[in-house]
Amino acid sequence: MFISRRYLADFDWVLLALALAAGLFGVVEISSVEPFPGHWQKQLINIGVGVLLLFFVTFVDYRTIVHFAPFFYGAGIVLLLLVLGPLGKVKHGNRSWLDLGYFGLQPSEFAKIFTLLMLTYFLAQVRKRPLDLRTLVIAGIIWIVPVVLVFLQNDTGSMLSFFSILATLIFLSGLRWSWVAGGLAVVMIVALVAVPRLKEKKGYKAERIKAVYWPELADKRYRYQNEQSEIAVGSGGIIGKGIHSGTQGSLGFLPEVHTDFIFAVASEETGFVGSLSALTIYLLMITRLLQIARQTRDRTGLLLVAGFAALLLYHVTVSVGMVLRLLPIMGIPLPLMSYGGTSVLATFFGLGLALNVRLRRFVN
Amino acid sequence: MKPIKKEANLEPIDDLRQAGLRLEIMRFLALAVFLVLAGRLWYLQVMNSGVYAEQADQNRIRILPIPARRGTILDRHGREIVTSRAAYNLVINRKDIKSYAEATDLLVDNLGIERPWIEKRFKDAQFEAKWESIVVKEMATDADVAWVMAHQFEHPELRAEEAPQRLYRYSQFAAHALGYVGEVSPEELKKGQFTKENGYKLGDIIGKFGIERYYNDILMGKDGARRVIVDSKGRIQSEIERIDPIPGRDLYTTLDLDIQNAAEAQAELMPSGRGAIVVMDPNNGEILAMVSRPAFDPNIFSQRAKTPEGKSEIRELQDDPDKPLYNRVIQGLYPPGSTWKLMTTVAALNEGVITPTNSRIQDGGIQLGNRFMRSISNYGQPDIITAIARSADGYFYRLGLKMGVERFEKWVHLFHFGQRTGVDLPNEQSGLLPTRAAKEMLIRNQLKREREKKGLEWRDKDEEQVRQLAKWSDYDMAASAFGQGTNALTPIQLLRYVGGLAMGGQMSVPHLLLRGASGIDREGVSHEEIRYENKGGFVVPMGPEIQAIVKRGMWEAVNGAGTAGGGRVEGFDVCAKTGTAQVAATERAGSKNKDHAWFMSFAPRDKPEICLVVITENVGFGGTYSAPRARAIYEDYYRRTRNLAPPEAEGEATKK
Numbered sequence A: 001m002f003i004s005r006r007y008l009a010d011f012d013w014v015l016l017a018l019a020l021a022a023g024l025f026g027v028v029e030i031s032s033v034e035p036f037p038g039h040w041q042k043q044l045i046n047i048g049v050g051v052l053l054l055f056f057v058t059f060v061d062y063r064t065i066v067h068f069a070p071f072f073y074g075a076g077i078v079l080l081l082l083v084l085g086p087l088g089k090v091k092h093g094n095r096s097w098l099d100l101g102y103f104g105l106q107p108s109e110f111a112k113i114f115t116l117l118m119l120t121y122f123l124a125q126v127r128k129r130p131l132d133l134r135t136l137v138i139a140g141i142i143w144i145v146p147v148v149l150v151f152l153q154n155d156t157g158s159m160l161s162f163f164s165i166l167a168t169l170i171f172l173s174g175l176r177w178s179w180v181a182g183g184l185a186v187v188m189i190v191a192l193v194a195v196p197r198l199k200e201k202k203g204y205k206a207e208r209i210k211a212v213y214w215p216e217l218a219d220k221r222y223r224y225q226n227e228q229s230e231i232a233v234g235s236g237g238i239i240g241k242g243i244h245s246g247t248q249g250s251l252g253f254l255p256e257v258h259t260d261f262i263f264a265v266a267s268e269e270t271g272f273v274g275s276l277s278a279l280t281i282y283l284l285m286i287t288r289l290l291q292i293a294r295q296t297r298d299r300t301g302l303l304l305v306a307g308f309a310a311l312l313l314y315h316v317t318v319s320v321g322m323v324l325r326l327l328p329i330m331g332i333p334l335p336l337m338s339y340g341g342t343s344v345l346a347t348f349f350g351l352g353l354a355l356n357v358r359l360r361r362f363v364n
Numbered sequence B: 001m002k003p004i005k006k007e008a009n010l011e012p013i014d015d016l017r018q019a020g021l022r023l024e025i026m027r028f029l030a031l032a033v034f035l036v037l038a039g040r041l042w043y044l045q046v047m048n049s050g051v052y053a054e055q056a057d058q059n060r061i062r063i064l065p066i067p068a069r070r071g072t073i074l075d076r077h078g079r080e081i082v083t084s085r086a087a088y089n090l091v092i093n094r095k096d097i098k099s100y101a102e103a104t105d106l107l108v109d110n111l112g113i114e115r116p117w118i119e120k121r122f123k124d125a126q127f128e129a130k131w132e133s134i135v136v137k138e139m140a141t142d143a144d145v146a147w148v149m150a151h152q153f154e155h156p157e158l159r160a161e162e163a164p165q166r167l168y169r170y171s172q173f174a175a176h177a178l179g180y181v182g183e184v185s186p187e188e189l190k191k192g193q194f195t196k197e198n199g200y201k202l203g204d205i206i207g208k209f210g211i212e213r214y215y216n217d218i219l220m221g222k223d224g225a226r227r228v229i230v231d232s233k234g235r236i237q238s239e240i241e242r243i244d245p246i247p248g249r250d251l252y253t254t255l256d257l258d259i260q261n262a263a264e265a266q267a268e269l270m271p272s273g274r275g276a277i278v279v280m281d282p283n284n285g286e287i288l289a290m291v292s293r294p295a296f297d298p299n300i301f302s303q304r305a306k307t308p309e310g311k312s313e314i315r316e317l318q319d320d321p322d323k324p325l326y327n328r329v330i331q332g333l334y335p336p337g338s339t340w341k342l343m344t345t346v347a348a349l350n351e352g353v354i355t356p357t358n359s360r361i362q363d364g365g366i367q368l369g370n371r372f373m374r375s376i377s378n379y380g381q382p383d384i385i386t387a388i389a390r391s392a393d394g395y396f397y398r399l400g401l402k403m404g405v406e407r408f409e410k411w412v413h414l415f416h417f418g419q420r421t422g423v424d425l426p427n428e429q430s431g432l433l434p435t436r437a438a439k440e441m442l443i444r445n446q447l448k449r450e451r452e453k454k455g456l457e458w459r460d461k462d463e464e465q466v467r468q469l470a471k472w473s474d475y476d477m478a479a480s481a482f483g484q485g486t487n488a489l490t491p492i493q494l495l496r497y498v499g500g501l502a503m504g505g506q507m508s509v510p511h512l513l514l515r516g517a518s519g520i521d522r523e524g525v526s527h528e529e530i531r532y533e534n535k536g537g538f539v540v541p542m543g544p545e546i547q548a549i550v551k552r553g554m555w556e557a558v559n560g561a562g563t564a565g566g567g568r569v570e571g572f573d574v575c576a577k578t579g580t581a582q583v584a585a586t587e588r589a590g591s592k593n594k595d596h597a598w599f600m601s602f603a604p605r606d607k608p609e610i611c612l613v614v615i616t617e618n619v620g621f622g623g624t625y626s627a628p629r630a631r632a633i634y635e636d637y638y639r640r641t642r643n644l645a646p647p648e649a650e651g652e653a654t655k656k
Helices: A005-010 A013-033 A039-059 A062-067 A069-084 A107-123 A133-152 A156-172 A177-198 A204-213 A220-235 A262-295 A299-323 A341-359 B004-009 B013-047 B049-060 B100-111 B115-125 B142-150 B186-190 B210-214 B257-268 B299-303 B308-319 B337-351 B384-390 B393-403 B405-414 B436-454 B460-469 B474-481 B491-502 B544-559 B627-641 B648-655
Strands: A088-091 A094-100 A103-105 B061-066 B080-092 B134-137 B158-168 B180-183 B205-209 B224-230 B236-243 B251-253 B275-281 B286-293 B366-368 B371-373 B513-516 B575-581 B596-603 B610-616
Touching (some): A013 A039, A013 A262, A062 A107, A062 A341, A107 A299, A204 A220, A220 A262, A220 A299, A220 B049, B080 B100, B158 B180, B180 B210, B205 B210, B257 B275, B257 B286, B275 B491, B275 B627, B337 B384, B337 B491, B393 B474, B405 B474, B491 B544, B491 B610
Antiparallel strands (some): A094 A103, B061 B224, B080 B134, B596 B610
């Protein structure tokens, strides 16, 4: 196949090392809180499988993979439909799991990557500059189908992550600056109008938002997780309480310690030093991905890698922002650190695509 | 489908350059996000970590008290009367109850709690404070506690709480002397003996009444504590630190269980169900028995104060018009009636108004100004001994008039009447005196009340009116001399008085503390055994001749043809004086229409060992109703101390 000196030299070992560092940090913290025995070992296996997937993805030219994007996209839609069918499983109010007997699968995690592939497939072919309305409408249709399905799963966090993909791809495909400005203006106006209305709204989504920005208006039940998360992070101090010595996570004051709140646990146990290191790892990964995108000579690779970088940035921002009580609580994983096979595999798949692009940056 | 590769090669260089700029914008966005998150981390973990660390500790560390055992209260011979033992209440956390129906099933099926009872309990609990846990079982058995512990994880809402169980072994027995315990109130924590500064805290069990309160410092220990780590549901994960409790010290009272028993049995026979009996050793003031009726069961306060049943029982006690929570021995105020005549006797003999050899005075009714004072008795010209023994009212009217108010008042004060005896119990009343000052005070208070009611100022003119009305008349003098003046005394004052008469004027302070066991107090200071220090004793001067007359008169009252014949005990030379405390006309109503019956006494005459006072409320003449109570107690005492066979058959007869 492909393993040659050239391959080894052009392979981005640093990016893989960063990914593994984040993954292993996650494993350590999962073992520390260990809500269920055996989880950190399983996560190690997830990472191992993820690395294999990553290498596997690099062996096939990314252009070939993108060429088959409609099939991936179609498969993703089918999986999302299955979730809504009898095989779907409700977990924490989200119907986002597919029960496959031995293991559960969260199709939305893969649907994100597949949608990215599909949008790349479509937008890379569009030659018109700036983008015309027809292109935007088609891109919108490609995008809206999985979004609606995820919305039906009641998974707001994941649904919003699709925005980051679409926005990034049309932005990089040469959306007119005036349209960019217009889009931003619309978002801001909507925010300015809608957000104050939330104060009066009831329902758990409104409560979760109020719990962060107007805690005095929020129901105590919804504030609790924010408060406990804040205490967990703050009480970590500069160097943390030490691995296996956190109290907020291991004594049950935080929910979902091994998945959505893994960063809170890590912050509590490793302090400012540890949490800043983790953030730095993500920042380096994202900038490195953007660098790969820049060095690419073709549009397909650029869109693919930059789209994945945006997805990663979105996940880190929301997951960490939620733990630090800057954003409302949304159930989305912190890529690589949170426990969960689907998320880990999807992330390694995305990284594999990026490495793939880098390996072939000069082969045009 | 067109080959993508080919198209990609056609990429215009400008387009890629522009994409490069846009990628640069993304990089800045990522950096901005990083800086915001890092800034927030800095704020939380570097600038404010102290605050959060404290909150995290509060989250996980709980301080659980380990209750200190309260000291045992024993009788003078070391027999336990009040004990403490570890006991558990089963409580359910209201917050964690998901369904009351399920909780009911759980409790009924596993803990032997009756369904109707628990259903009512849950219903009543709706009206209690939300943060208060619901007590679902008191005095849980070991098996119950074990079951709860074993199911801690399935049912974190249920827990066993160590509850101090103060057990008053004989329930009503000596209840007023022993008192009761209860949780310190928020008011008590603010001022007085039990403030926060003195180291008391909410939830502490303190003495509320009686010995329990007066000697709280001896009896109460200091709770220890466990510092434990709990999880978010409050379940204990591990223990960090343990401070052992300091147990309270045991207290030996002067009470004698046998005498107390006899007194209790006699008090049961009081027709009105109201009255008091108090027994003392006149040699040292040690109280041997103390009974007040109606009584209460102190266990209600220590064991049932938190259940609805207990709460309503306590309310009932508090609202009872017969005041069972009131210790009549030290809080009951009664006119002394004829028991007072011995005071007048001692005063008159000391002042030379009469002499041992020349004491004959006319008995019978007397016209004083426009009022005629009747006398039930008329023994002609009796001497002082007969006057005492027969309780000749007319004799004492004239004796008082002969003596005059100055000399009379001097002796009232020498006897320390109207002053607290200093008995080691809280809430002792001081009483009122039959003196000019007391009369003036009563009148002034009454006038002031009247003027206040009308909303008027107090003027100099009113002061003048008081002086007019308070003028000491012959009637006042005569009434005061035989014990029906303005005076009101507590049975304990009368006890000190009769004890002093028995001991030739040597008055002891009645008290209940024999000794407190050695040990460590709440501050951690080590103490030797504590003995009662008698500091308030005093002597009323009376020469041997006067002593002999007093004893003779009181002996005759019992053993001669006197008024106190009902107190006679064969072979035990009981000396006594009856009294009838007149109930003021304004207070006469229904069952309270009759006078109170006094009987004060000591025995044996020549070497007194024991003195006792009986008052039976609203029954009439003292010789009839109170004397037999005293006799039964003396008989019991006499037989036991002289090792005589218990009077089986005779005892039955006595009761009738």
